[in-house]
Amino acid sequence: MFSNSIALVSTNDRDWFSRMRVLMRQAGLKETRPFPKSRESLTQFRNGPLPFVFVDASLSADEVREVFAAVRTHAELPVRFLPIIVLSRSREAQIILHHIELGCDDIVTMPLTAAALLERLKRQVAGVRDYFQTESYFGPDRRRHELGRTGTREDRGSGDHPFRHFTIERSAQHGISVIGSQMHRPSTEQIVLPV
Numbered sequence: 001m002f003s004n005s006i007a008l009v010s011t012n013d014r015d016w017f018s019r020m021r022v023l024m025r026q027a028g029l030k031e032t033r034p035f036p037k038s039r040e041s042l043t044q045f046r047n048g049p050l051p052f053v054f055v056d057a058s059l060s061a062d063e064v065r066e067v068f069a070a071v072r073t074h075a076e077l078p079v080r081f082l083p084i085i086v087l088s089r090s091r092e093a094q095i096i097l098h099h100i101e102l103g104c105d106d107i108v109t110m111p112l113t114a115a116a117l118l119e120r121l122k123r124q125v126a127g128v129r130d131y132f133q134t135e136s137y138f139g140p141d142r143r144r145h146e147l148g149r150t151g152t153r154e155d156r157g158s159g160d161h162p163f164r165h166f167t168i169e170r171s172a173q174h175g176i177s178v179i180g181s182q183m184h185r186p187s188t189e190q191i192v193l194p195v
Helices: 014-026 039-045 061-072 077-081 093-102 114-123
Strands: 006-010 031-034 052-056 084-088 106-109 128-133 138-140 163-171 175-184
Touching (some): 014 114, 039 061, 039 077, 052 061, 061 084, 061 093, 077 175, 093 106
Parallel strands (some): 006 031, 052 084, 084 106
Antiparallel strands (some): 163 175
């Protein structure tokens, strides 16, 4: 299914990268490369077979933010929707929530079998997906994950702030299609109903 897909892995651990290369090959991906140093290099992935971005959760907070920013703020719209999958050796709720709030598509705890990885990758191409862009978030629809998130409901977007809603579809062979985009703006006037 993913025989033409490339795994772009962001890590500083060479041994871990080598193990990931074996795991990705066993899961059926074409090849594994280090995540590119240059944001412009991601432009090559705006069309064609779908690549996957894998982030080592043990990277520093700054390094993780750089990877997310390189993808989610890219000049080419389809690149912004590349699936970002965080690979973590820890199941700590704080680590998981942190990456969810950065806009990851999935977070997988290690160790992981090739069969389990393949099932997680299949989820990334199953059906239409909703993404939201606010002032502080760009990523998949996380409204079903309200419980346990930090901040107030207003901080997370209760409709009082502008946001853009994207509808996308991913194909292992053809990459990403943006089906729709709609800007939502809060009403400028509050309507007061008579008592």
